[in-house]
Amino acid sequence: EADIYQTPRYLVIGTGKKITLECSQTMGHDKMYWYQQDPGMELHLIHYSYGVNSTEKGDLSSESTVSRIRTEHFPLTLESARPSHTSQYLCASTPILAGGRETQYFGPGTRLLVL
């Protein structure tokens, strides 16, 4: 059973606002990820981290930024929200296992609507 939390669960915000989506996990996992998911579409990786002070962009271009100051915490920030940012954002984590095998555990998601 995975313990990974996301807040807020739902957010409606106006264009131009700065927002931070929170993600925390209590399992001590080194790797953490942010995905974007639109209805009926596959998950797209937007950011990932292999540990404290490690962050990289994923395969989907994103105007968001992330930080990893603590192992358990991986927040995502949008400096200026736009309607095109409307989507569901999913956070995931996985431990580093031998052989590179890993299972990602997901949080409940944040559904963002930018007006």
Added chain:
Amino acid sequence: EDQVTQSPEALRLQEGESSSLNCSYTVSGLRGLFWYRQDPGKGPEFLFTLYSAGEEKEKERLKATLTKKESFLHITAPKPEDSATYLCAVQALETGANNLFFGTGTRLTVIP
């Protein structure tokens, strides 16, 4: 090009009517294949990991199997609470965070 294709896109079953969902994949090398269940408005919930052809995993009414080209998720005597979207993901052998590829899912509806 690495990719994952799931079929059908949507499936409606009567309660008790068994069926299978398909996940076809093309990757340069397979490190692992994952099945998740996703309820509306929620994050994916991990179900199974399969690592090699011939491997099978079971959990309640669900059974996942793996060949060199595809995986099946068999649902035996489904109940309405099994209604959800089932996602398949494939982890390729190449290292890096971009080595996990998701399908678009099969939306399952089980009618009482």
